[in-house]
Amino acid sequence: MLKVLTIAGSDCSGGAGIQADIKTITVHKQYAMSVITAVTAQNTTGVYGIMDVEPEFVAKQIDCVFCDIKPDAVKIGMVSNKDIIEVIADKLEYYKAKHIVVDPVMVSTSGNRLLCKEAEETLKTRLLPIAELITPNIPEASVLSEIEISKREEMEEAGSRLKKWVTGSVLIKGGHSKEQADDLLCWNNNINWICGERVANPNTHGTGCTLSSAIACNLAEGNNIYESVKKAKEYVTGALNAKLKLGVGSGPLNHSYLI
Ligand SMILES: Nc1ncnc2c1ncn2[C@@H]1O[C@H](COP(=O)(O)OP(=O)(O)OP(=O)(O)O)[C@@H](O)[C@H]1O
Numbered sequence: 001m002l003k004v005l006t007i008a009g010s011d012c013s014g015g016a017g018i019q020a021d022i023k024t025i026t027v028h029k030q031y032a033m034s035v036i037t038a039v040t041a042q043n044t045t046g047v048y049g050i051m052d053v054e055p056e057f058v059a060k061q062i063d064c065v066f067c068d069i070k071p072d073a074v075k076i077g078m079v080s081n082k083d084i085i086e087v088i089a090d091k092l093e094y095y096k097a098k099h100i101v102v103d104p105v106m107v108s109t110s111g112n113r114l115l116c117k118e119a120e121e122t123l124k125t126r127l128l129p130i131a132e133l134i135t136p137n138i139p140e141a142s143v144l145s146e147i148e149i150s151k152r153e154e155m156e157e158a159g160s161r162l163k164k165w166v167t168g169s170v171l172i173k174g175g176h177s178k179e180q181a182d183d184l185l186c187w188n189n190n191i192n193w194i195c196g197e198r199v200a201n202p203n204t205h206g207t208g209c210t211l212s213s214a215i216a217c218n219l220a221e222g223n224n225i226y227e228s229v230k231k232a233k234e235y236v237t238g239a240l241n242a243k244l245k246l247g248v249g250s251g252p253l254n255h256s257y258l259i
């Protein structure tokens with residue numbers, strides 16, 4: 001059985017973070033492991049508290065996983081602060097982790113900061129370079145590339161700029177654009193639009209976490225970057241289409257549609 005590790009924050013309401021990742025990996029019939037970087041108190045209406053895990057304890061969790069059950073792919077989500085980012089980068093380099101997908105989570109859908117401002121530079125210098133793929137949404141791509149993005153050409157410009165200084169590939173997710181839900185993939189020397197129908201569903205809590213962990217599963221299976229992203233996008237579209245209405249705010253996806 002293939003094994004996928006998620007390094008991310010816990011969402012007690014089950015829609016995003018570690019919980020979304022474990023559901024996604026399990027539905028992909030793979031074995032899920034988790035290193036928790038922070039415990040959040042959140043639900044469909046917002047994030048009400050964050051308790052970071054001590055960096056040494058993040059390191060200890062990574063050691064326990066890699067010394068025993070070596071992952072075939074690793075997804076990284078919420079990483080909170082500079083020290084946590086440093087230990088994750090050190091450990092993944094040390095263990096020569098394969099197929100690293102980094103979702104550079106900065107702000108939640110509800111508008112709360114999940115990465116402190118001072119840590120943005122460390123994310124850029126330590127985590128993005130070790131990724132096979134990074135998956136910023138439009139606001140995150142804008143911060144990282146320093147290009148204002150409001151149309152497709154600007155997504156392409158930001159993607160090309162980011163591709164120049166990351167080692168791996170770049171996927172700019174289009175969920176935040178009003179008209180479509182098309183994502184832009186820059187890989188090798190290719191720029192491809194990964195198009196998908198925009199589902200009329202306000203319950204999009206955890207779409208980004210779900211997409212990045214599904215990509216990690218597809219990479220673990222041996223698919224190339226393009227195939228991995230395409231299949232993962234189909235998974236997210238399916239989970240949005242299988243409408244679930246939970247909570248009073250922006251609710252979670254329905255992962256059980258394939259079971
Ligand atoms: N209404 C929608 N219909 C179809 N696909 C969508 C919709 N909203 C988001 N997506 C898709 O979901 C994936 C995640 O994109 P998005 O831009 O929402 O990420 P995010 O902002 O990181 O998500 P999160 O809500 O977890 O913070 C992308 O593949 C995007 O195209």
Ligand SMILES: Cc1ncc(CO)c(N)n1
Nearest residue numbers: 009010011016017078108
């Ligand atoms: C723990 C966690 N990670 C990521 C996100 C972004 O969706 C969230 N809301 N919560």
